[in-house]
Amino acid sequence: MMRRRTTLLTGCTALALALGATACGGGPVSAGGGDKALSGQTVTVAGVWSGSEQKNFQKVLDAFTEKTGAKTQFVSTGDNVSTVVGSKIEGGNAPDVVMVPQVGVLNQFARKGWLKPLSPAAQQTIDAGYAPVWKKYGSVDGTLYGLYFKAAHKSTVWYSPDALAQAGVKPPKTYDELLKAGHTVSDSGLAAFAVAGQDGWTLTDWFENIYLSQAGPEKYDALAAHKLTWTDTSVVEALTTLGKLFKDKQLIAGGRNGALNTDFPGSVEKVFGPKPQAGMVYEGDFVAGVAHDQYGKAIGKDADFFPFPAVGGGTAPVVSGGDAAVVLKDGKNAKAGMKLVEYLATPEAAAVWAKAGGFLSPNRKLSLTAYGDDVTRATAKSLVGAGDSVRFDMSDQAPAAFGGTKGTGEWKLLQDFLRDPSDPKGTAAKLEAAAAKAYRN
Numbered sequence: 001m002m003r004r005r006t007t008l009l010t011g012c013t014a015l016a017l018a019l020g021a022t023a024c025g026g027g028p029v030s031a032g033g034g035d036k037a038l039s040g041q042t043v044t045v046a047g048v049w050s051g052s053e054q055k056n057f058q059k060v061l062d063a064f065t066e067k068t069g070a071k072t073q074f075v076s077t078g079d080n081v082s083t084v085v086g087s088k089i090e091g092g093n094a095p096d097v098v099m100v101p102q103v104g105v106l107n108q109f110a111r112k113g114w115l116k117p118l119s120p121a122a123q124q125t126i127d128a129g130y131a132p133v134w135k136k137y138g139s140v141d142g143t144l145y146g147l148y149f150k151a152a153h154k155s156t157v158w159y160s161p162d163a164l165a166q167a168g169v170k171p172p173k174t175y176d177e178l179l180k181a182g183h184t185v186s187d188s189g190l191a192a193f194a195v196a197g198q199d200g201w202t203l204t205d206w207f208e209n210i211y212l213s214q215a216g217p218e219k220y221d222a223l224a225a226h227k228l229t230w231t232d233t234s235v236v237e238a239l240t241t242l243g244k245l246f247k248d249k250q251l252i253a254g255g256r257n258g259a260l261n262t263d264f265p266g267s268v269e270k271v272f273g274p275k276p277q278a279g280m281v282y283e284g285d286f287v288a289g290v291a292h293d294q295y296g297k298a299i300g301k302d303a304d305f306f307p308f309p310a311v312g313g314g315t316a317p318v319v320s321g322g323d324a325a326v327v328l329k330d331g332k333n334a335k336a337g338m339k340l341v342e343y344l345a346t347p348e349a350a351a352v353w354a355k356a357g358g359f360l361s362p363n364r365k366l367s368l369t370a371y372g373d374d375v376t377r378a379t380a381k382s383l384v385g386a387g388d389s390v391r392f393d394m395s396d397q398a399p400a401a402f403g404g405t406k407g408t409g410e411w412k413l414l415q416d417f418l419r420d421p422s423d424p425k426g427t428a429a430k431l432e433a434a435a436a437k438a439y440r441n
Helices: 014-018 051-068 081-090 103-111 120-129 132-137 161-167 175-187 200-215 217-224 233-247 255-260 264-272 287-295 334-344 347-356 374-385 409-419 424-440
Strands: 023-026 042-047 071-076 097-100 147-153 156-159 191-194 278-282 304-307 319-328
Touching: 042 051, 042 081, 042 334, 051 071, 051 334, 051 347, 081 097, 081 103, 097 103, 097 334, 103 319, 120 132, 120 334, 132 319, 147 334, 147 347, 147 374, 156 161, 156 264, 156 287, 161 175, 161 278, 175 191, 175 233, 175 278, 191 264, 200 217, 200 233, 200 278, 200 319, 200 409, 217 233, 233 409, 233 424, 255 409, 264 278, 264 287, 304 374, 319 334, 334 347, 409 424
Parallel strands: 042 071, 042 097, 191 278
Antiparallel strands: 023 071, 097 319, 147 319, 156 278, 156 304
């Protein structure tokens, strides 16, 4: 299972990327607060985070330690959460809590019988603070196993305010206006968009935003569950809409070949790096971390965003992703692990990382004042304000063979479509063939 962008690159410095899989312990911090009911116990937590994300999550774990007395140990799994956790369970060394980055993996863990249902206390806190849609994505067959602690807002288009101002362009409200604004930007000397076609996951995100807005949430849910086939006319229409952008050489920095040779960090560099080649880049709220950490951009001044615009008369989409905390049955301290998840469900826990930056919480009880800047507050407000209309990243809900593996399935087929967007219907047929094979598995 490939590590995904839901957690990927807020604070994506080269150092953070180089750290790889590590483990770090957070011992008890200074006494004060809490009854230390878990003193002497150690909770092991596994997740994909490394670098600045791991350091910031450790601050949350340290706050849990201060509250309860429990020590914590975080183990970074790298990309392959499913394989790493599976091998640890088989070796009798299961972590207590896993931060799961995909709905598909959470489903897989639950169906293998690895997970404990969340406690009544955790469920009560979730009911009070979260829109029901987040409970749905944390549940399997009606049982709640996962608490979505960290979220990503993947309906944000990031831009250089200088580039748009020089072109005399204001943030567009519709997809057609977006393409029109793109032409105006390109007429002023910069390409409109940097597209990270080398990373197939970015192309799935383009498709999902267009599809959710154009086809609507019911069809989105049906397609995500493969109850609707990829040959449906709604899919062909969404590919046609996406193809309008892909076909237009004037709109994409370096053209289609340039896009296919640009990875996600490279796409951000093309807008916010020292030699800008484009005025806009579409991706999630984590773009801000790269623009700030790697290129020193002041978020809200040198780099800003507008919501992904409405498509074809639909409503503006809000696509999200996230990391869900689950408790493993085989963990040596599963009871203490459940106490950690109960803590993570609180706004108190979310506020720790919100203050550190590079974080969004779906918890509506978390005050927007907890976030450190206006842009993050705006993305958080949009995410929470969307309520039950939020839809989880579709490819993250799919079997990995279709929605989450480099060089195959949806990632590869959308790269092929970027290379040659002339046959949306043919692409839809190939997507359906790949999906049918993967969902059968």
